[in-house]
Amino acid sequence: xxxxxxxxxxxxxxxxxxxxxxxxxxxxxxxxxxxxxxxxxxxxxxxxxxxxxxxxxxxxxxxxxxxxxxxxxxxxxxxxxxxxxxxxxxxxxxxxxxxxxxxxxxxxxxxxxxxxxxxxxxxxxxxxxxxxxxxxxxxxxxxxxxxxxxxxxxxxxxxxxxxxxxxxxxxxxxxxxxxxxxxxxxxxxxxxxxxxxxxxxxxxxxxxxxxxxxxxxxxxxxxxxxxxxxxxxxxxxxxxxxxxxxxxxxxxxxxxxxxxxxxxxxxxxxxxxxxxxxxxxxxxxxxxxxxxxxxxxxxxxxxxxxxxxxxxxxxxxxxxxxxxxxxxxxxxxxxxxxxxxxxxxxxxxxxxxxxxxxxxxxxxxxxxxxxxxxxxxxxxxxxxxxxxxxxxxxxxxxxxxxxxxxxxxxxxxxxxxxxxxxxxxxxxxxxxxxxxxxxxxxxxxxxxxxxxxxxxxxxxxxxxxxxxxxxxxxxxxxx
Amino acid sequence: xxxxxxxxxxxxxxxxxxxxxxxxxxxxxxxxxxxxxxxxxxxxxxxxxxxxxxxxxxxxxxxxxxxxxxxxxxxxxxxxxxxxxxxxxxxxxxxxxxxxxxx
Numbered sequence: 001x002x003x004x005x006x007x008x009x010x011x012x013x014x015x016x017x018x019x020x021x022x023x024x025x026x027x028x029x030x031x032x033x034x035x036x037x038x039x040x041x042x043x044x045x046x047x048x049x050x051x052x053x054x055x056x057x058x059x060x061x062x063x064x065x066x067x068x069x070x071x072x073x074x075x076x077x078x079x080x081x082x083x084x085x086x087x088x089x090x091x092x093x094x095x096x097x098x099x100x101x102x103x104x105x106x107x108x109x110x111x112x113x114x115x116x117x118x119x120x121x122x123x124x125x126x127x128x129x130x131x132x133x134x135x136x137x138x139x140x141x142x143x144x145x146x147x148x149x150x151x152x153x154x155x156x157x158x159x160x161x162x163x164x165x166x167x168x169x170x171x172x173x174x175x176x177x178x179x180x181x182x183x184x185x186x187x188x189x190x191x192x193x194x195x196x197x198x199x200x201x202x203x204x205x206x207x208x209x210x211x212x213x214x215x216x217x218x219x220x221x222x223x224x225x226x227x228x229x230x231x232x233x234x235x236x237x238x239x240x241x242x243x244x245x246x247x248x249x250x251x252x253x254x255x256x257x258x259x260x261x262x263x264x265x266x267x268x269x270x271x272x273x274x275x276x277x278x279x280x281x282x283x284x285x286x287x288x289x290x291x292x293x294x295x296x297x298x299x300x301x302x303x304x305x306x307x308x309x310x311x312x313x314x315x316x317x318x319x320x321x322x323x324x325x326x327x328x329x330x331x332x333x334x335x336x337x338x339x340x341x342x343x344x345x346x347x348x349x350x351x352x353x354x355x356x357x358x359x360x361x362x363x364x365x366x367x368x369x370x371x372x373x374x375x376x377x378x379x380x381x382x383x384x385x386x387x388x389x390x391x392x393x394x395x396x397x398x399x400x401x402x403x404x405x406x407x408x409x410x411x412x413x414x415x416x417x418x419x420x421x422x423x424x425x426x427x428x429x430x431x432x433x434x435x436x437x438x439x440x441x442x443x444x445x446x447x448x449x450x451x452x453x454x455x456x457x458x459x460x461x462x463x464x465x466x467x468x469x470x471x472x473x474x475x476x477x478x479x
Numbered sequence: 480x481x482x483x484x485x486x487x488x489x490x491x492x493x494x495x496x497x498x499x500x501x502x503x504x505x506x507x508x509x510x511x512x513x514x515x516x517x518x519x520x521x522x523x524x525x526x527x528x529x530x531x532x533x534x535x536x537x538x539x540x541x542x543x544x545x546x547x548x549x550x551x552x553x554x555x556x557x558x559x560x561x562x563x564x565x566x567x568x569x570x571x572x573x574x575x576x577x578x579x580x581x582x
Contacts, residue, residue, distance in 0.1 A: 102510075102525055102543050129525050130513040159526045 029220040036216055040209035048201045056194040060164065063190055064152055067166035070094055070108055070183035071150060075170060078110070084174045086112070088123050102129035103159040105186030109133050113169075113177045117144065131158020134165050134184035143167040143180060154187075161186045226253045230260075237264065239372075239457075239477070279324040282317045289314050319448055326377050326452045336479035337375040339411065340367045343399055346379070346386055350397075354390045361390060363399040371409055372479040373456045381452050381460075384445045385413045385472045392417035396467060408458065409478040417469035425462040425470075449474070507545035508553070522546070522553050522573035529557075531576065532569065537562025546573060554579060 077092035088110070093099075098106035109124040111133070119140065124133065139153040150168045157163040165184040172179060226249055236242035244264060245257040289310050296306035343363045350361045371378065382399075389397045393415035404410040420428060429450045450460040458476035465471035508516070516522045529540065536559060544556035553573040560566055570579045 100543075101540065103529065103540075124510065126510050129510050130517040130522070131524065131526065159529075 029224055033213070033217055033220065036213055040213060044202075044205045044209050047205060048198060051201055052194055052198040055197050056190075059190045059193055060187070063164055063185055063187060064166060067152075067164065067183040067185060068150060071166055071168050071181050074108060074110060074181045074183070075172075078172065078179075080172050080174055082174060084176075086172065086175065086179070094125070099125040099127050102127055103131065105157070105159065105161055105163075105188075107134045107157065107163075107182070107184045109135070109180075109182040111135075111140075111180040111182065113144065113180060115177065117141075119180070128158050133182065134158065134163050135167055135180070135182045136165075139165060139167050140180060143169045144178065147171065147178060155184065157184065157186065162188060162191065164190075226250050230257060234260070275324045278320055282321040282324065285313070285317050289317065319451075322380070322448055323451050323455075326374075326380070326455055336370045337373055337378050338367065339369050339371055339378065339401065339409075340365045342375060342378050342382060343411075346382055347399070350386055350390050357390075358395055359390050359393045359397060360395065361386065361397045361399070365399060365401045365411070369401055369409065370479040372477040373458075377452050377456060381449045381474055382411070382413075384449050385474065388445060389413050389415040389417075389470070389472065393469060398467065403478070404475050407478055408475040410473050410475045412465075413472045413474075414465035414467045415469040416465070416467040419464060419469045420462065428462060429460060446472075507547055513546050516546075516553065516573075523576050525555070528555060528571055528573065528576045532559065532571075532578070536567075538564075541566060544568070 073092075073094050077088050077090070077094075079087050079089050081087065094108060096106060098104040099108060104127045107125050107128050109122050109128065111122040112120040114120045119133075122133065128134070134155055134157050136153060136155050139151055139155065142151045142153075143149075147169045150166050153165050153167070155163050155165045163184040164187045165182060168181045169178045170181060171177075229247060230245065230249065230253060233242060233245050233247055237245065244261050247257075249257050292306060292310045293314070296303040296310065340363070343365050347361045347363045354361070386397065386399065394417055396416050398412075398414045400412045400414070402410045402412065429446050446460065446462075453460045453474055453476065456476055458474060461473040461475065463471045463473065513522065513525070517524055533539070538560045540557050541560045542558035544558065546553060546555055548554075555571045555573050556568065557571070558566060558568050568582045570582075571577065572579055
């Protein structure tokens with residue numbers, strides 16, 4: 001069986017998928033949240049850096065003050081001889097026990113500077129022991145360039161520790177060349193403290209920021225929940241489960257829902273007015289048409305024309321009346337009809353009617369399937385389609401039901417007749433086309449079915465039937 | 480003890496009997512002696528001697544007894560507190576860094 005394109009009149013509500021395929025805009029809450037995250041990052045990183053740097057500088061300053069006090073005491077232990085020689089007075093040297101323990105991390109030294117700026121003999125604390133002096137050449141030069149001003153620097157100590165060194169150049173009476181005073185201390189404890197502080201800051205501030213962001217996120221979700229509720233309610237309205245937005249909304253959302261309700265009411269009023277107009281017009285035309293038809297009972301060509309044209313007008317008027325009625329009914333809320341009783345009734349009726357033509361109608365639909373459609377509309381549609389099928393069938397018409405996509409249910413009516421070509425199918429659902437002038441019927445049947453299906457959010461599709469003839473499918477929303 | 484700082488001065492090295500010196504060890508060496516000895520390669524730098532001890536026993540030096548001459552070799556004697564809080568005295572060969580005795 002070759003697959004031929006099916007003709008259909010699709011319902012055209014704005015579907016969820018169409019919305020989803022649009023490029024999604026970034027939500028307000030997400031934008032706000034991302035902004036908060038970036039801001040938190042800046043504050044946390046900046047705050048940690050600023051505090052750590054400040055703390056480090058402060059502790060370093062304290063360490064340097066200690067070094068300074070050592071530098072102040074050192075010269076007191078110097079005794080300058082008249083010939084410029086310098087000797088140290090042991091009992092006046094700094095008394096801190098750490099200066100006597102080798103490689104303790106606390107050092108001092110006094111260095112004689114030579115004529116050419118080279119460092120000459122020196123007196124050093126016992127803690128230096130056999131290690132190198134805790135002073136770099138650059139630091140010594142800086143101190144010599146700025147006599148009397150203490151210079152600070154970092155240097156590797158005799159025990160490979162990180163030292164903070166303080167150096168000052170002084171000149172003494174009877175001596176031309178300056179003497180360098182050096183004091184140094186292990187800065188590990190200081191650095192350790194700063195690192196610990198940084199770690200604590202990172203942990204606490206990150207925790208704080210994370211907690212704040214979490215709270216913000218939860219708050220946003222809670223604040224935006226009413227909108228999600230409004231949205232589901234609007235969906236309900238669109239699908240006919242609800243007439244208005246009558247939930248218990250927060251004050252912030254009320255203006256929106258009020259406006260929407262007004263819009264809904266207005267919309268409904270407009271539709272009702274239009275339907276009433278159509279209905280009134282159709283009613284108003286019925287009587288004059290009947291009169292015309294009765295008056296044109298003669299045999300003149302004019303009578304003929306009037307008869308035929310007024311007949312065509314009558315069918316049109318009928319069609320629109322039915323449409324208006326169906327539309328009015330489809331506005332009703334929460335309608336659901338079980339399909340099997342309707343189909344069974346039609347099957348019985350049609351079997352009686354078409355017994356003589358040798359056509360058998362069978363329904364394979366089990367009880368328990370409901371559709372969101374007025375019973376009258378369902379009867380109108382199925383009656384139309386099934387009767388059509390019986391007219392064109394050779395011997396058999398089958399009715400079956402099947403779950404379709406998008407929450408629709410499909411009722412198939414199959415016949416074993418000769419079927420239709422794709423062009424004929426397209427034409428069949430266009431109003432006013434008669435497929436066969438000899439077949440009884442107005443030629444409006446299928447287009448009315450398509451209209452009613454559409455008004456109920458469904459559609460009519462014509463396709464090839466497995467039985468060999470035409471398959472007419474009505475897809476309606478399941479309930 | 481007096482040390483001469485001036486470049487013109489003779490470097491006078493007077494070895495004074497240290498109060499820390501224990502009878503059987505002869506006399507202890509001063510920091511200046513230790514530095515000269517290290518520069519001549521007679522002993523290894525103290526930090527290199529202490530590093531394996533620190534790695535093995537943990538803790539730190541409690542008291543530095545001194546550098547002594549014993550049977551023609553130089554030894555460091557130090558009091559050490561291990562990571563378990565035990566106080567031990569090491570005698571270490573200053574040239575090789577080997578621990579001679581632990582008490």
